[in-house]
Amino acid sequence: MSEHSPLRLQLVVFALVAASFTNIYLTQPVLPVLQAEFVADTLLVSYTVAAVILGIALSNLPFGVLVDRLPIQPIILIGGIAVAIAGLICATTHNIWLLIGARFVQGLFIPALTTCLAAYLAKSLPIERLNVVMGSYVSATVVGGLGGRLLGGWIHPPLHWRYAFVSAAVLILIATFAALRILPSQPKATTTSLEQPRFLSLLKRWELVRIYLAAAGGFFIFSSVFNYLPFRLAAAPFSFSTELITLLYLVYVMGIFMGPLSGRISNRIGSGYTLMGGTLLLGVSITLTLLPYISAIILGLLGLCAGFFAVHAAAVGSLNRRLTGGQGRANALYVLFYYVGGWIGITASGFAYTQWGWQGVILICLLLLLLPFMAGIGEQRDASR
Template sequence: MSLASPFDAFPPDAPAETPLKTPAEKTFVVKGSAAYRRISLALFLAGFATFSLLYAIQPLLPNLAAHYGVSPAESSLALSLTTGSLAIAILLAGAFSEGFGRRGMMFWSMLGAALCHIGAAMSPSWHMLLLLRAAEGFVLGGVPAVAMAYISEEIEPRSLGTAMGLYVGGVAFGGMAGRVGVGLLMELCSWSTALTIIGVLDLIAAAGFALLLPPSRNFVRRKGMSLAAHARTWLGHLRTPGMALVFLCGFLALGSFVALFNYLTFRLAAAPFGLSPGFISAMFLVYIAGVVASPWAGILADRHGRVPAQLIGVVLMAVGTLMTLSSSLVMIVLGLTGITGGFFIIHSVASGWVGRLAKGSKGHASSLYLLAYYAGSSSMGSGGGWLWSLGGWPAIVGLVSAMLGVILVATLRIGALEGL
């Protein structure tokens, strides 16, 4: 008697012998249809679950430092290890989903990551917490790259920017809900209990995702790809004009964003602000700007082009970063709003650019983008701690300003390569 695979609950979207489909044979989901609404809601839940799990711990970094007796830079490992292992997993998951399918990969990743998150919340030691957070990131890798590939394959091309914007809106909402929710819950319970509650909510989100997401229509299963074949596919994407620059934009954008928010928590907890964990978490309500900006950026990109939309994001993020140098809490909140809106515009536009530029094997292309994206979070999130210890907040602002300048130049270059 053989044991059934847990993946049997989500059978492959297409059999291995499915022939490649030509563009004329593909059946895309049209904006406004019932299937489009189900996909949008399901992937909104996927984005919500992924990023509430990933970033719920961010406003707790000062609490972790105090509870476990570690430095600010060491406490940042609770986030950086997660995003680092996520970056590695995304590369593997994007490739594996080419042979297995999209839906099952996303569901089991959401479920496993939520369970790891609950385990980390109950961890008795610092090293155990880090181990479970790294495992959480690795398991979670099955969601982001596969979600981008699913959207690129299933949604009609002229609505791709809007659909990607809605997914990124779920990402923004999840990031906000995780950060704000854990802080508000800490006013009623311990940080461990607060993290556990977030994990349970994401188990519910995984169930909703499973019920809503329809089977793939245009997915072509590629069974038995060798490591060399995967490597050739990844290399082919890197050689596609403009693609490496899109990856660079993702690396720098999330690296900047995480560095700013990681060390802002320490700045606001110290004098002269001296804010409580609940109040610091409430600052993440600025993520509402990301929820609004992401779909808007997708619409703007579809109508007027990706270069103007991304440049707006860079300018908003740069102005907001400079505003945080102020000693006024109101100015800092306004600056954070600009940073958040600008970041999610950049990410939404760049995500759509990957689907537009990729020539086949969109799962591989998405995984490369998100590898760069989360590598930026991991490296800059912890590396910023060194600058924080040397030069404080002005050093963080200087680093981010330089990275935004590079994004601006890269965006103009991508536009030139596209002939825009």
């Protein structure tokens, strides 16, 4: 590799991960627009987000195994092309079920560009370079999540949401082919350890399972609030335009700061207290969104992002501190629980919103706070022994 390749590697990792995450949330800010265009109910159009998250959850573990057996380049090539083609189908279809199906296909192949890339980097780079490059990876997930929302509901006019899929497809293809050129060759001698724990043995460890449940509960709440927020703000007493609603997603940048900050807080006071504190902040913040004032909504969303990323970062840190081996499989299970939690959240909160409105969404989210809070109690109890 050339002298200037470390920076190029960071940039290509950032571009590929950001472009991948951009595709996940493209339809979230324009759900009311899709509801009107396809003459569909709230729950059905919400599946245009939930289907992606379900696809990611289902294919994450298989791709995690696949990357141990095959070179990264063909995996990324197939993944990038599949996500782009499915995105172009989304841009042209006038059938809501085909839109949902194409979104599901996007979700199935996004781990080829994210989970596989992370596993490949962990095997290919020395630890001092890995930490720097993975910093770019984490920042890219936040930027991509925000970028998708802005692309779908602000950069392109909401009624032109189809062009957002075209733009996202072009971005993913550019990032894919750049990655194929710049990613270093995978070491030939990458034999997997015979001592790698099986997925089932990891799931028999309660101290790990409660962290997985904390991840599921946290993303359940985060996904639910942000997915049904456009309906809340498009209705009275706010009656906001899609562009204005989309701008509120800028609170998501809180994640760029809260991830590293939460790590430092956890080092100082412990993961258990950080999990409990983040959960309490989540509870107060989502309750604020019940108030009919935009100032309360903004404050609540800022607190929601801060609390969620605190819980997420503390849970990941606690998980990896408990592992003496099998980090790849243990983290793959974390991602599985995380996205399944998000999918269940969007689906269950869709029923709640249909039956009881915004209050129903917040009530079900408040109940799910038990998962990260109980995980925090368990972590703190173990740390005190």
